[in-house]
Amino acid sequence: MSVRHAMMDGVPTEITLRPMIGRNTELSHLLSQVGLDDNLSAARASAVVISGDAGVGKSRLLAELRLNADKAGWQVLLGHCLDFGDGALPYLPFTEVFGRLAGENPELSEAIARTHPAVRRLMPGRRLSPESSTPDSGSDPVGVEPAEPMDRADLFASVLTVLDELGASGPVLVLLEDLHWADQSTRELLSFLFARQLPADVHIVATYRSDDLHRKHPLRASVAEWGRLPGVARLQLDRLSDGDVRSLVHALHPTGLSEVAIHTIIDRAEGNAFFTEELVAATDRSSRTARALPDDLADVLLLRLDQLADAGRQTLRAASVAGRRVSHELLARVVELPAAEFDRAIRAAVDTNLLLPVGSDSYAFRHALLAEAVYEDLLPGERVRLHRAYTAVLSEPDVRSTAAEIARHARASHDLPTAVRASIAAGDEAMAVGGPDEAARHFQLALEMLAEQPDDAILTASEHASVAIKASEAVATAGHHLRGSQLLREQVDCLENRLDDADRARLLLALAVSALVPDTDLDVLGTVDRALALVPADPPSAVRAQLLSVRARALYTWSRDAEAVGAANEALAIGQELRLPGVIIDTTTTMARMDERSGDPEASRRTLLDIIEKARANHDVTSELRGLHNIGGVLFESGQVEAAREAYERAYHRAVELGRPWAPYGLDARVLAGLTAYVAGDWDGALSLLDVEGEAPPAPAEAALASAAVTVVAGRGDGAGFEAMAHVRPLWDIDGMFSILSGGALIDFYGDRGDLEGAQAAHDHVLDVVRRLWESRYFMARVRLSALMIGQIATAAATASTEERRALATRGLELSGIAEETLVKGLRRWKAVGPEAQAWTARCRAELARLRWITGQDAPEQADLVQAWQDAVDAFAEFGHAFETARSQTRLAAILRATEGAAAARPSMTAARAAAERLGAAPLLAELRSLGSAAARRTDTDGHDTRLTAREREILALVAQGRTNGEIGKQLFISTKTVSVHVSNILAKLGASGRTEAAAIARRDGLLD
Secondary structure: OOOHHHOOOOOOOOOOOOOOOOOHHHHHHHHHHHOOOOOOOOOOOOEEEEEEOOOOOHHHHHHHHHHHHHHOOOEEEEEEOOOOHHHOOOOHHHHHHHHHHHHHOHHHHHHHHHHOHHHHOOOOOOOOOOOOOOOOOOOOOOOOOOOOOOOHHHHHHHHHHHHHHHHHOOOEEEEEEOHHHOOHHHHHHHHHHHHHOOOOOEEEEEEEEHHHOOOOOHHHHHHHHHHOOOOEEEEEOOOOOHHHHHHHHHHHOOOOOOHHHHHHHHHHHOOOHHHHHHHHHHOOOOOOOOOOOOHHHHHHHHHHHHHOOHHHHHHHHHHHHHOOEEEHHHHHHHHOOOHHHHHHHHHHHHHOOOEEEEOOOEEEEOOHHHHHHHHHOOOHHHHHHHHHHHHHHHOOOOOOOOHHHHHHHHHHOOOHHHHHHHHHHHHHHHHHOOOHHHHHHHHHHHHHHHHOOOOOOOOOHHHHHHHHHHHHHHHHHOOOHHHHHHHHHHHHHHHHHHOOHHHHHHHHHHHHHHOOOOOOOOOHHHHHHHHHOOOOOOOOOHHHHHHHHHHHHHHHHOOOHHHHHHHHHHHHHHHHHHOOHHHHHHHHHHHHHHHHHOOOHHHHHHHHHHHHHHHHHOOOHHHHHHHHHHHHHHHHHOOOHHHHHHHHHHHHHHHHHOOOOOOOOHHHHHHHHHHHHHHHOOHHHHHHHHOOOOOOOOHHHHHHHHHHHHHHHHHHOOHHHHHOOOOOHHHHHHOHHHHHHHHHHHHHHHHOOOOHHHHHHHHHHHHHHHHHHHOOOOOOHHHHHHHHHHHHHHHHHOOOOHHHHHHHHHHHHHHHHHHHHHHHHHHHHHOOOOHHHHHHHHHHHHHHHHHHHHHOOOOOOHHHHHHHHHHHHHHHHHHOOHHHHHHHHHHHHHHHHHHOOHHHHHHHHHHHHHHHHHHOOHHHHHHHHOOOOHHHHHHHHOOOOOOOOHHHHHHHHHHHOOOOHHHHHHHHOOOHHHHHHHHHHHHHHHOOOOHHHHHHHHHHOOOOO
């Protein structure tokens, strides 16, 4: 009987595989065992038996082994066992082996069939029915030879002889997959071959699924026997590490997934390569939810369930409702089977490797996805009934349980009163142990369920408001600041008419606090004033003190310092009278920042240090983190970049210690620590601080960190790094700071690639975002954005036409005017600006001077141009911005080279090049090379006509465009006289009588690119 149609194709002859991930150690060991490595002294094995769970990567490892064998010129034969239930064909994998041999070498196959009749019976088209002496049917079908009695000993010996003969002509590798489905005859033949030891040049590598080997599986005894034989090695494939799964996800989805999605896949796949592939594929199916189990994967997993009897399936379904793990006692109470029958059902599930004993009293599904598949397969009524049973059992006083467990089961069984109260208790428990994500989920679920009930059916309006405030705090602490504010706004609209004045003020206070950190369109001052109108000034109250403290912070943010002082003093007085440490600390922090703004940063820093100590003593986590964060701000604004970085890092690490890495101040401190590391010139350190790999941050937090990291990406011209951020870029528009940070980087990223329109679009987009969020056209960061944009315009003007230059000059003047106007407004508001703003102001003026010099529009005197760039260099050096100092030095060198010669430019070029090389700033290095470094000239001359130097070819190209000597000099940063000398040399070398003829000769001879 031919079994061609039943065979698996296996690994195709032309193999195209993704890089193998996480199996290099196992592959090296396997290659050594079969003799495919270069270590002649290594111990060899005639056979290797590989075990591992389904989907863990056995077939992929064999595919790599086959690639190596093919490259080495070995003959590779492949066979598979198939699941035919009780009707498995004997010797099926060997039939496939000899069938493949016949397909690859028909003449050799015929020779074997003639000299070894017993083996002939294993060949496709010549098989007999299993172990019988009669053909498969009563007739004599074509291709089936008359049956003769089968001599097993002769067959086994013949197979061994054939392998020996094949090995005589070169190394042979026999690959057998899925031995857990092997029939008894195949197992016995393998035992014979292993016991006799194979010829030296013949190796058998076989695989089986270890999770299919239940206690009574017939292969278990065979594997134990093979393991005791000399020459037989065993290799266990464990699950992939989390890092390897991450690498596999990136290989499968190179366009990039969010860190949360990657983390979810890693958690669910649990090191299984096949599960990982299915889960990654499911992320692109818009019809599936993020947590849904792919249908194909669920079908594969549920096949295992069919091995159990009814009681076993009933027990396993009940266990899936509990989740990954369930205790023996709890499961027994829910299933309600007689004790003996329940024990048999559990034994069957354990024997088939569906459940694993855990500890002394519990069971766990072998794989979390198996639990998911079984649970999703439940009928709706069955699911509700089981959840109701769990709710009842877990609520009994003698059963240990958590509020979260009761809430989950009560919610799924539609017992909303129990579910609401249990969810609130679960949220409180989660916050108490530093789990804001879990707490946020529980509180929000409680609010969702309350929205479905009549007023006061489960909770009073006051209790409902308390849950809303808890939910907002948990959501913000988990890193979803905007969501926390939005949640409270919804609850204010829902509850305001049901609350008394005190509760309404309490809810509005929480809303105002939630809106202080993120960029929202909420009128914070208006909200505070609404709440203050509900709280009488006499007698003084904690709520009024808190509202006044928030009012002072909001007024300080909008630079209304005089009003802020009044609100702060009133809040402080109430806080001291009522002994409210939180209000005192919060208000004092605001006043400390006002001290800094008034010109006394050292006093501000000392006050903040005292505040931090008091906050820590009072266990006031928010005030402590705010104080640490503000110290970094004070130091950075005063130009102490390295000290600011240390302060921000301390704040971030403290937030991590407190379990609040994504909360306000903790996250901001991390972003700013990365930004200050970038400014200080530690770009690798910045990327390390901002890297979220393995952390699964909330999407807004990932976007915030990426908005700082993109500054390094742009500085290095890293296109791949930029593309990897595609999934977070839309989130940069939800926060003004994110948009400003990323916008500046995008201006450089596009501009350095010659895409001035892209740079302009990035600039304009930031302005649109900030106008929407901050309702202002003037913000100090606009000076930096203008400086960057004018710099890109000036660079583009060097190669633009005369008409284009006029338009670019006009655009540059507009940007400069807005920057100067912004500076004036900033000085009115803050009296003075810090070193960073001063540096960017100098840079903006220098870039405008460069643009005017290149375009000839109101061109500055050379001395003024040089001085403008020297001022920019000095300002950035004083501030401590390594990259911008180097970039300013580069452009100063270009001016000096054009006006005073190469010797004058050399010190600046040398310093800039050293910094650019240390930072890996590829675009800046390219700009330096364009100034005529020796390295650039050597590169330019390779492969070109040697009649002209690199500089002469450069000038000739501009001559061909019709540029005058003056225009060429400004574009190349050299003097007009120098250009004239070069043009004369070009005419002499080409034998041209004039500029037009020189251009024609150049085009004819291919001298122009």
